[in-house]
Amino acid sequence: MAAKHSLAAAIRTVRKARGLSQEAFSDVSSRTYMSTLERDLKSPTLHKLTELCEVMEVHPLTLLTLAYTGDDLRQADQLLAQVRQQLETVTKKSDTL
Template sequence: MTAKHSLATAIRIIRKARGLSQEAFSDVSSRTYMSSLERNLKSPTMHKLTELCEVMQVHPLTLLTLAYAGESTHKADQLLAHVRQELEAILKERDVP
């Protein structure tokens, strides 16, 4: 399972769609760090990813879906259906004695 777009591309797409500059993230990261993320030089931790998503006002899964499905809503629908099936199977398996 490979990401069609990178996480870096997804961050940049959402940031620009929201009309945010890299400086808008100053409460959670530096402009230099944001630039490094968007150039795919660094990868955020889960905690940092959550903070960035709070600034962009999107759920972290939205960001990851964009990274994996690209800008195709059809592919996003397929990906989310796949995730739902996996979650249901995992939760069902967990409940089996």
């Protein structure tokens, strides 16, 4: 499943929804880095994404879900149900190994 929107757009959307400036991330990132992320010029590592999400007070999966579904909550529900099903399948297989 391809991302319907970009991670860059999701970061910008959540940051603005939380009323945060790019400077609000100064403990974990520079304003320049935030700008490059939001313009889709760079992609964060999983560790950096986690730090950014801590500042925005959202779970990283929230940000990724927004990147894949935009603001379509019905599509988000379908995606999260698919993820749950896949997690159940993977964890059942790992229990038998």
